[in-house]
Amino acid sequence: MVHWFSPWLLCGYNAGFRANGGSGENKGNFVAQMNKVWGLFAAAGLGLCLSVVAMADRQQDIADRIKPAGKSCLVGEECAAAPVAVASSDGPRSGEQVYTTKCFSCHATGAAGAPKLGDAAAWAPRIAQGAETLYTHAIGGLNGMPAKGLCMDCSDDEIKAAVDHMVAGSQ
Numbered sequence: 796m797v798h799w800f801s802p803w804l805l806c807g808y809n810a811g812f813r814a815n816g817g818s819g820e821n822k823g824n825f826v827a828q829m830n831k832v833w834g835l836f837a838a839a840g841l842g843l844c845l846s847v848v849a850m851a852d853r854q855q856d857i858a859d860r861i862k863p864a865g866k867s868c869l870v871g872e873e874c875a876a877a878p879v880a881v882a883s884s885d886g887p888r889s890g891e892q893v894y895t896t897k898c899f900s901c902h903a904t905g906a907a908g909a910p911k912l913g914d915a916a917a918w919a920p921r922i923a924q925g926a927e928t929l930y931t932h933a934i935g936g937l938n939g940m941p942a943k944g945l946c947m948d949c950s951d952d953e954i955k956a957a958v959d960h961m962v963a964g965s966q
């Protein structure tokens with residue numbers, strides 16, 4: 796929603812700016828000159844914001860096209876390798892989706908000392924703390940583990956599902 800809204804806001808602002816700049820043409824040379832300058836800025840801004848809107852449009856297009864295709868997606872097809880596109884805003888994401896899109900970067904590689912998914916030895920003492928502690932640390936952060944694994948639009952339940960997914964795969 797936000798990425799839809801903001802470019803339009805920018806455009807509205809810009810258009811207003813432009814209209815203002817145009818209205819003062821007979822206020823003398825300097826003012827007219829300034830108005831031209833602002834007009835140029837506004838025009839450049841308008842161009843920019845139009846392209847931003849066009850981009851947002853395209854992204855939405857792509858998301859729309861991928862959505863139905865994702866339902867009948869076969870392993871090995873391009874759409875199967877694009878979990879990011881599946882993470883749309885409708886309905887909670889599964890633990891696996893959150894993991895692959897948000898936690899994977901650290902927990903698949905061990906970056907920053909993150910326990911790797913599938914590394915039973917690394918996970919055993921963590922799992923022994925109990926699920927609630929793991930949830931608390933995943934949501935609130937712990938040392939190199941950022942709060943919510945940097946997934947700021949994840950709900951607590953989505954984070955818990957991702958923890959469950961990692962725990963299940965690391966025993």
Ligand code: HEC
Pocket residue numbers: 893894897898899900901902906907908909910921924928929930932933937938939940941943944945946954957958
């Ligand atoms: C920027 C890298 C990074 C990302 C992204 C990240 N983690 Fe972590 N995570 C870490 C590190 C580092 C640790 C080890 C922290 C420690 O024990 O000092 C950790 C530890 C954990 C633990 C174990 C906590 C404990 O009590 O032992 C859980 C659970 C966890 N992460 C869940 C997640 C989930 C769920 C996500 C995605 C939503 C995620 N992480 C994304 C770096 C990351």
